[in-house]
Amino acid sequence: MTVAEVQAWQKKVVEQGAKSSAAGFYQIIRKTLSEIVDAGAVLPSERFDKSCQDAAGAYLLRKRGLGEYLSGRKSLDAMMVSLAQEWASFPVPHDMQGSARWVRAGQSYYAGDGLNASGATVADVRAALVESKARFDGPFEVGEPGSGCLGARIVEALANLLKSMFGGK
Template identity: 35%
Template sequence: MRRQILALALLAVCTGLPAAALAQAVSLLGEGGIFGAGSALVPVRHAPPVMQDAPDTDEGAGPSLFAGREGASLFAPGTPRAERMRMREGRNGLGHGPAGLRLSGTSAFFAASVRDLIARAEAGSKGYDAVQHGARIPPPRRPTEMSIAEIYAWIKATPRQPHAIGRYQFIPSTLRRLVNELGIDERTRFSPEVQDRLADLLLEEAGMGAFLAGSIDRRSFMNNLAKIWAGFPNSSGKSHYHGYAGNRATMTWAQFSAKIDSIFPG
């Protein structure tokens, strides 16, 4: 306790903040506080990644497949998610919530390259306007011409059919979760930019930031991607969801590995 009091006083001197304010912050962090070994300053919540080609369901996916890998972030290494989610921007309808997640530099290049690979495995020639081929009743217009609210309305009006949509084949439960997490207004058009932003959040959940930081290896990152996008094979050579609702890998493990090597040389 004496050590904590001394450290608190030192923080107050260095930061200029009142000691009472720092004491309140420490009390909010729990028994370990900022002085406890291994404790995080801000807890990080990892939403569970959801297979993009799964049958539509509103049920939760259970605990995160990638829990415990919050040490690196695709968006801002070292920045807690709670702090990132307070960021905002005022363009393209994305400023109606915590959507201020923009990539730059090498992170943006790598993310764009991986997104191109996902599109090859999932969307085919339709790209951003792709709709799962099993949908008997397609959307009334091209997905990129529709608002997110209109896509939700199409999903509600056409039950008992697959609804995977867009370049990254978002299923309804995943689409809603990502839109809510980024705080995107439902009136926003389902544009290529919006789809890319949603996919980037899935890439973070797959551990791409951790992979770039060296916290996980290439094989683990590839298997994580395969747990989200059924078109990718895992290290067994088959889709992680092979045979489930007709899913299969659209490329071999060797092809997948070669593509990842070309994106991340060395």
């Protein structure tokens, strides 16, 4: 499917009453995919394949401050909150106000919505971020919008984070 076809599918399933329109490896919902397209990070005509999805994931990581975290301008806890706000399966690092209610450390930022739950422990995400920062110095690099090009270091950093969430699978 192209990105435009995924967007049409997302619109259709939402209209049919689906609880979620999440699509692809990064489980990108309809509103977020539209934002990514509007920003030019991926093109509607692109195939929604691995490299396109990685470009979308890189956009979201950049938006959430991965570059600032890797360069030391964003704290570990702030990065963890940013990830939890973007991806419901990431846990919040401490008790805090979530999307709709007070959530405890380890819960999804979106806990209580009947749909989302954290898929990793705080310790696993914290360890993955610390390892990523230790291993990846330099700028957060991505290719031109629509090119599908994503810096190999960032793909590896993201893969390490996601692997920590799913037990290394």
